[in-house]
Amino acid sequence: MTRIRTFAVLFIAAGAALLPACGGGSDSATTPAETPAAGNPTGGITIKDFSFTVGAATAGQPITVTNDDGPTHTVTFDDGSEDIELAGGGQSITITVEKAGTYAFHCNIHPSMKATLTVA
Numbered sequence: 001m002t003r004i005r006t007f008a009v010l011f012i013a014a015g016a017a018l019l020p021a022c023g024g025g026s027d028s029a030t031t032p033a034e035t036p037a038a039g040n041p042t043g044g045i046t047i048k049d050f051s052f053t054v055g056a057a058t059a060g061q062p063i064t065v066t067n068d069d070g071p072t073h074t075v076t077f078d079d080g081s082e083d084i085e086l087a088g089g090g091q092s093i094t095i096t097v098e099k100a101g102t103y104a105f106h107c108n109i110h111p112s113m114k115a116t117l118t119v120a
Contacts, residue, residue, distance in 0.1 A: 052115035059100045066092035078104040
């Protein structure tokens with residue numbers, strides 16, 4: 001039994017020594033536009049408590065839209081380019097906006113819900 005414990009302790013210690021080398025470095029391919037905005041650390045659009053939280057978006061890259069509320073909501077772009085209906089309970093969909101710009105959107109079901117997506 002002592003042999004197994006000693007092996008386990010050595011195995012865990014060796015693994016812990018390797019952890020700092022496994023991450024924390026910088027990725028030179030990451031640009032500021034790919035870093036999620038403070039309002040939504042996961043990026044994209046999240047619906048919760050009858051409001052939108054909008055994160056970073058980059059033209060041509062996938063944008064995740066998630067409804068973390070109970071009720072169904074829509075994400076309807078004012079320019080008509082997107083009209084998504086999402087059931088509650090965490091349903092999500094991925095969209096792609098091809099052009100950089102500012103896109104105002106709202107929920108057709110709950111007109112007081114409005115926000116803007118900025119695509120770099």
